[in-house]
Amino acid sequence: MQTNKPSADAIIWAQILNTQANLQLHTGKAETAIENWQKAEKFYEQAGDKMGSLGSQINQAQALQSLGFYRRSKQQLEVLTQKLGAMPDSEIKVSGLRSLGLALQMIGDDKSQQVLEQSLAIAKKIALIPLQSSFIRSSCQIV
Numbered sequence: 641m642q643t644n645k646p647s648a649d650a651i652i653w654a655q656i657l658n659t660q661a662n663l664q665l666h667t668g669k670a671e672t673a674i675e676n677w678q679k680a681e682k683f684y685e686q687a688g689d690k691m692g693s694l695g696s697q698i699n700q701a702q703a704l705q706s707l708g709f710y711r712r713s714k715q716q717l718e719v720l721t722q723k724l725g726a727m728p729d730s731e732i733k734v735s736g737l738r739s740l741g742l743a744l745q746m747i748g749d750d751k752s753q754q755v756l757e758q759s760l761a762i763a764k765k766i767a768l769i770p771l772q773s774s775f776i777r778s779s780c781q782i783v
Contacts, residue, residue, distance in 0.1 A: 647687045654683035654692055661699065670703045677703065691732050694720060698736050701743065710746045717743050721755075734763045 657680035664673035677700045684692035697720055704713035717740040724736045737759035744752035 650683040650687035651689060651692070654680040654687065654689070654696070657683065658692075658696065658699070661703075665699075665703050665706065670707045674700050674703045691730075694723065694736065695732055698732070698739055702739055705739075705743055705746065710743055714740070714743045714747060714749070729762045729766050731766070731768055734759050734766070734768055737762070 657676045661673040661676035661680065664670070664676065677696045681693050681696035681700075684690075684696060697716065701713045701716045701720070704710075704716065717736065720736050721740050724733045727733050737755055741752050741756035741759060744755060
């Protein structure tokens with residue numbers, strides 16, 4: 641049983657930091673949120689939770705967008721997109737591609753429409769109804 645304890649502790653710390661970072665982002669403390677998501681990412685990696693690690697990285701990129709660092713967010717999301725491309729279709733893959741599409745849209749990159757459409761297609765394929773409506777709003781902003 642002791643072999644599972646470090647992993648379980650790491651997951652708990654990662655979840656605590658993730659929750660704290662979400663609260664910080666929503667209260668205007670994006671820089672602190674990014675720091676906590678970086679810490680959470682390390683704990684997820686320590687626990688071997690790839691999805692948690694990717695989610696933390698996506699959150700960091702979204703926080704960068706909220707600070708106006710669209711190009712930096714885009715670079716981070718492009719690296720994540722390569723990782724996501726190798727993964728099976730999932731909610732986290734949809735979220736990552738959507739974040740990339742929105743980051744590309746904010747800096748005026750023509751690839752934004754293609755990436756958002758790819759993300760929407762995956763959302764439809766795996767029946768993520770709530771995310772589909774947010775894509776419709778995002779796509780309307782592109783036109």
